[in-house]
Amino acid sequence: MLCFHSKVSSLHDSEKLISNEKKKFSDYDDDLYKFYHLEESQIQGNSNGFKVDSQIRKNVVDWLIQTHYEQKLMPETFYLCVNILDRVLSKINFEVKTMEKLKLIGLSSLLLASKYEQRKAVGVYHVEYMADYIYMPEEICQMEKLILQELGWILTVPTPYVFLVRNVKACVSSDEDKIMENMVFFFSELSLTNHSIVCDYKPSLIAACSVYCARFVVERYPFWSNDLKMCTGYSEENLLSCAHVMMKSCIQICGEGIMEVFKKFSSLYQCRVSCVAQEFLKV
Incomplete structure (x- = not known):
């Protein structure tokens, strides 16, 4: 499976930038990014179908920023988490009316993103801890399955x-x-x-x-x-x-x-x- 950050070096986890201008980009980077530009138009959240209050979403994403930072997860994981969250919110056929419900979707998205991006994925019980034990492991796993079904198992996206x-x-x-x-x-x-x-x-x-x-x-x-x-x-x-x-x-x-x-x-x-x-x- 092609991972969209594939062999591009991470910048935000203390890796040094390459100082030599001629070595900043590899020979195949241009072709790689042409592919990213083509793919990004096909896999994106849609605000027209959004089924959640924008302020609730703002608060939950901000909370995910804090949670992601405290857990010292890779930056790729957070960006994929938000992508998964928004695509789900534009596809589900029910309205998310409470912050607790959206947090569950957000945490399940973070769980999926970590499985895709992290070398050591976040576990269900770890996610339960992040949420101060307000969700049962069964609820988290059930939401994870729902997300995958709604997205057709498509997690390879350019964020x-x-x-x-x-x-x-x-x-x-x-x-x-x-x-x-x-x-x-x-x-x-x-x-x-x-x-x-x-x-x-x-x-x-x-x-x-x-x-x-x-x-x-x-x-x-x-x-x-x-x-x-x-x-x-x-x-x-x-x-x-x-x-x-x-x-x-x-x-x-x-x-x-x-x-x-x-x-x-x-x-x-x-x-x-x-x-x-x-x-x-x-x-």
């Missing part, structure tokens, strides 16, 4: 993370440029809490806009370049609509300062980039 790996390599000037790297991931993760971004824009566009918004906040000029256009496949004009929504979400999250995604990226390990964004935006 924004696949494109972020390539984009960060292109926009980070050195191995020490951790502020830019973390700012890109801050924008990417906060965007996942907004269902209109996730469902209305392609993963590759979300990844490109994360770089664009990060460069704007960190004040890296130019905000967009021909190299980034070549790398992402998007011109600056293509980014503006999604970037506008992403910046609005950032302003709201930084203004409140209480969401888990803000707290996560306010740590010294993440270079306090959410606080940098908060100060830049003066909210």
Whole structure:
């Protein structure tokens, strides 16, 4: 089975970026990403069929960010988890009315994503612990089966993370440029809490806009370049609509300062980039 982050190196788990420009991308990367761009259009959540309140979804995804971070899971696992969650919410024939029900779907999605991405998958009893034992193992397994049935067992999908790996390599000037790297991931993760971004824009566009918004906040000029256009496949004009929504979400999250995604990226390990964004935006 082809794994969509396949042999591309992980950036957000402390692996070093390759400094030699000529070695940033392998010979087959262009063909690989052409394939990703084709596939992303076919497997995506649909906001038209969404059967959950957007605020409940926002809270649950934010909680999943905290849970994923505390469990020290791979970033690929979280991005796939949200993809699974949104695709299920656009396919199920019943309305999810409570946060408890959506948390169950979210945790079951995290369980599936970990089985796909982690070398050592999260177990059912571990998931039960994450949820403070409010769900029985049987409930979690039953929801896991329902998710797989609804998705037709399709878990091989290109998430924004696949494109972020390539984009960060292109926009980070050195191995020490951790502020830019973390700012890109801050924008990417906060965007996942907004269902209109996730469902209305392609993963590759979300990844490109994360770089664009990060460069704007960190004040890296130019905000967009021909190299980034070549790398992402998007011109600056293509980014503006999604970037506008992403910046609005950032302003709201930084203004409140209480969401888990803000707290996560306010740590010294993440270079306090959410606080940098908060100060830049003066909210």
